[in-house]
Amino acid sequence: MTTSIKQLPDIEQVLSGNGACGGCPATMALRIVGKALGSNAIMLLTPSCSVASMGMTPKLGYNWPAINICFATAGSSGSGIAHALEIMQEKGRLQGEPPTVFCWVGDGGTYDIGFQALSAAAERNDNMIFFCYNNEAYSNTGVQRSGATPRGSFTTTTPAGKRQPKKNMALLMLEHNIPYVATATVAYPGDLYDKVVKAKSIPGLKYIEILAPCYLGWQFDMPETVQMSRMAVRSGAWLLWEADNGKISFNNPSSLIISGKKDAAPVDEYLMKQGRFKRLLKGPDADQRIAEIQGDIDREIAFMRERAKITF
Numbered sequence: 001m002t003t004s005i006k007q008l009p010d011i012e013q014v015l016s017g018n019g020a021c022g023g024c025p026a027t028m029a030l031r032i033v034g035k036a037l038g039s040n041a042i043m044l045l046t047p048s049c050s051v052a053s054m055g056m057t058p059k060l061g062y063n064w065p066a067i068n069i070c071f072a073t074a075g076s077s078g079s080g081i082a083h084a085l086e087i088m089q090e091k092g093r094l095q096g097e098p099p100t101v102f103c104w105v106g107d108g109g110t111y112d113i114g115f116q117a118l119s120a121a122a123e124r125n126d127n128m129i130f131f132c133y134n135n136e137a138y139s140n141t142g143v144q145r146s147g148a149t150p151r152g153s154f155t156t157t158t159p160a161g162k163r164q165p166k167k168n169m170a171l172l173m174l175e176h177n178i179p180y181v182a183t184a185t186v187a188y189p190g191d192l193y194d195k196v197v198k199a200k201s202i203p204g205l206k207y208i209e210i211l212a213p214c215y216l217g218w219q220f221d222m223p224e225t226v227q228m229s230r231m232a233v234r235s236g237a238w239l240l241w242e243a244d245n246g247k248i249s250f251n252n253p254s255s256l257i258i259s260g261k262k263d264a265a266p267v268d269e270y271l272m273k274q275g276r277f278k279r280l281l282k283g284p285d286a287d288q289r290i291a292e293i294q295g296d297i298d299r300e301i302a303f304m305r306e307r308a309k310i311t312f
């Protein structure tokens, strides 16, 4: 059974007074991740909102040793730290439970700029948890499009709306044959918490991607962050799933959509809540553009349903 929000531990690894926007989904997600990981962990971050938010030593906003690394290098830097810890253990220089190595990286640093190093780390199955908090754009630098930006979305580099669909990064990671892959989002904190607890117990490379609706980039009212996250799931624009050793299972409420017990909500309502789709919705070809987005979602649901049937 999924852990309820009331059952989450009191431990706080994200400290008050950090520099994130109010209602920041990345920070909310990190708070839940902190409850699952505890304090015995080493954090690696690439340039992003989470770096800009954390402040400077000795007044760091996150209660872990945190290493600020180059954009392209989360995978390789995580591997280096993980191997260093293994060697220290072998030589008896590290006693007790070794710290969990985790990368905390935006979608720009995962889907695009850091993909090569992540792919190589996954192929080697190096021992770390790689989190992608996905706000579907390069938010920290003023909202440019990334490989995670959905079709139709306005960004400063897609002024007429992005023409291409987003890629399915979690599935790409699954195809690296790593032991654990999961998706999550902030409206389902118990689901995220349970997935991180599980990932922590598994050796090798674990990939967890968290949809993080960012009010600034998506252009909605700040207090609606969690609602937006829930609407993404209910419309099927974001599917909650996990894969243990390659076997995919879906989590509620996505499992109901996948099994056909519940229809996904039409995407219109979700799109209309977000200013980043406003130009598209006002254009003369609005109906066709909405149908394209709905088509992307329907195709993804159908594909994941079939992909989940393949087990070895």
Ligand SMILES: Cc1ncc(C[n+]2csc(CCOP(=O)(O)OP(=O)(O)O)c2C)c(N)n1
Binding pocket: 047, 048, 049, 050, 071, 072, 105, 106, 107, 108, 109, 110, 135, 137, 138, 139, 140, 141, 146
């Ligand atoms: C090599 C390099 N290119 C560009 C930048 C500028 N930069 C800093 S943060 C950022 C955006 C990161 O986007 P993402 O990884 O999605 O994280 P988010 O800002 O959305 O949290 C960029 C482009 C940089 N620091 N280093």
Ligand code: SF4
Binding pocket: 020, 021, 022, 023, 024, 025, 026, 027, 049, 053, 135, 139, 140, 214, 215, 216, 217
């Ligand atoms: S711009 Fe978005 S992701 Fe960045 S700190 Fe603000 S709410 Fe968080």
Ligand SMILES: [Mg+2]
Binding pocket: 106, 107, 108, 133, 134, 135, 136, 137, 138, 139
């Ligand atoms: Mg981003």
